Amino acid sequence: MNEIVRVPLGARGYDIHIGSGLIDRAGTLIAPLLGASGAVVVTDESVASLHLDRLSASLDQAGIAHRTIVLPPGEASKGLETLGRLLDDLLGAGLERSTAVIAFGGGVIGDLAGFAAAVALRGIPFIQVPTTLLAQVDSALGGKTGINSRHGKNLIGAFHQPRLVVSDVDLLDSLPVRQRRAGYAEVVKYGLIDRPDFFTWLEQEGAALLAGDSERLIRAIRTSCEAKAAIVAADEREAGARALLNLGHTFGHALEAETGFGDTLLHGEAVAIGMVMAFDLSVRLGLCPAADADRVRRHLAAVGLPVAPPRECRRPDALMAHMARDKKVADGRITFVLARGIGKAFVARDIDAAAAAAILAEAAAA
Numbered sequence: 079m080n081e082i083v084r085v086p087l088g089a090r091g092y093d094i095h096i097g098s099g100l101i102d103r104a105g106t107l108i109a110p111l112l113g114a115s116g117a118v119v120v121t122d123e124s125v126a127s128l129h130l131d132r133l134s135a136s137l138d139q140a141g142i143a144h145r146t147i148v149l150p151p152g153e154a155s156k157g158l159e160t161l162g163r164l165l166d167d168l169l170g171a172g173l174e175r176s177t178a179v180i181a182f183g184g185g186v187i188g189d190l191a192g193f194a195a196a197v198a199l200r201g202i203p204f205i206q207v208p209t210t211l212l213a214q215v216d217s218a219l220g221g222k223t224g225i226n227s228r229h230g231k232n233l234i235g236a237f238h239q240p241r242l243v244v245s246d247v248d249l250l251d252s253l254p255v256r257q258r259r260a261g262y263a264e265v266v267k268y269g270l271i272d273r274p275d276f277f278t279w280l281e282q283e284g285a286a287l288l289a290g291d292s293e294r295l296i297r298a299i300r301t302s303c304e305a306k307a308a309i310v311a312a313d314e315r316e317a318g319a320r321a322l323l324n325l326g327h328t329f330g331h332a333l334e335a336e337t338g339f340g341d342t343l344l345h346g347e348a349v350a351i352g353m354v355m356a357f358d359l360s361v362r363l364g365l366c367p368a369a370d371a372d373r374v375r376r377h378l379a380a381v382g383l384p385v386a387p388p389r390e391c392r393r394p395d396a397l398m399a400h401m402a403r404d405k406k407v408a409d410g411r412i413t414f415v416l417a418r419g420i421g422k423a424f425v426a427r428d429i430d431a432a433a434a435a436a437i438l439a440e441a442a443a444a
Contacts, residue, residue: 263383329401
């Protein structure tokens with residue numbers, strides 16, 4: 079079973095292949111997009127130990143000359159130091175402008191390798207082969223690449239669209255349950271933005287999806303990709319509607335920053351908490367029925383996702399300071415994605431910061 083979702087960006091449009099067993103066909107899918115200079119696979123130690131042999135065999139069978147760069151795993155690699163080493167390794171390997179970077183990993187590898195591809199030789203092609211649920215439904219498509227700074231998450235980056243995304247759901251079998259749940263938060267996000275029927279389906283089928291049901295996984299990934307592709311096509315560089323994809327992220331990024339971007343709080347876990355906070359703020363402002371916020375909280379909690387901040391990040395003033403440095407701040411005001419109900423998200427740039435601070439204070443006291 080192989081589903082294809084198109085990201086319609088004219089001459090820069092590309093396909094997302096979603097299915098089972100695709101890693102063994104990756105070379106065949108990638109080969110038509112490459113020049114004679116081949117590719118460099120960028121991955122991390124964890125993914126390399128589990129899956130690199132299969133990807134390399136697939137590239138060999140398709141006659142694709144390639145080298146591999148293996149990086150340390152984890153969010154700590156998504157910084158200037160690792161980026162510098164990666165660029166040195168790429169350039170030292172005799173990189174040409176037609177050489178493609180294949181990002182083989184989760185969101186960290188995709189963002190880091192994609193940004194390296196965006197700036198090496200002023201831009202070279204890259205391909206995403208995401209290995210986590212979060213990357214398959216969100217970070218691997220849309221062209222946002224970047225790294226973290228001590229001032230905040232993803233503050234250094236570039237828009238650089240991939241040429242192809244190959245999402246093999248079988249790779250998700252090796253994910254720890256916690257990682258799978260974290261990715262699921264981004265799936266839920268699409269239902270909350272503008273697909274209420276999808277959220278209802280997730281309420282019914284989410285447990286089976288997280289248990290590894292391949293058919294449900296493919297449907298959820300396809301629907302998520304269709305939702306994101308439509309938004310990206312309408313607003314590639316986040317001048318308007320694309321900001322909706324940040325539902326839960328303004329609060330979530332602040333929580334991640336407060337915990338040092340480590341394992342205390344995974345990105346998807348922070349987004350889950352952030353979406354609960356966004357709905358709570360919407361209720362406080364009289365925009366959203368309390369029953370809808372309760373549904374969001376109940377579903378996320380039912381699948382094992384956190385719905386309140388860990389004790390390490392319950393300082394409202396510190397969290398507000400992180401949000402004030404968010405890259406979406408405009409004219410000194412924090413941008414929020416709020417909701418008038420499930421499937422009715424909207425961008426708000428005129429929210430009184432005191433209301434957000436009150437939500438953080440309530441969460442800290444819970």
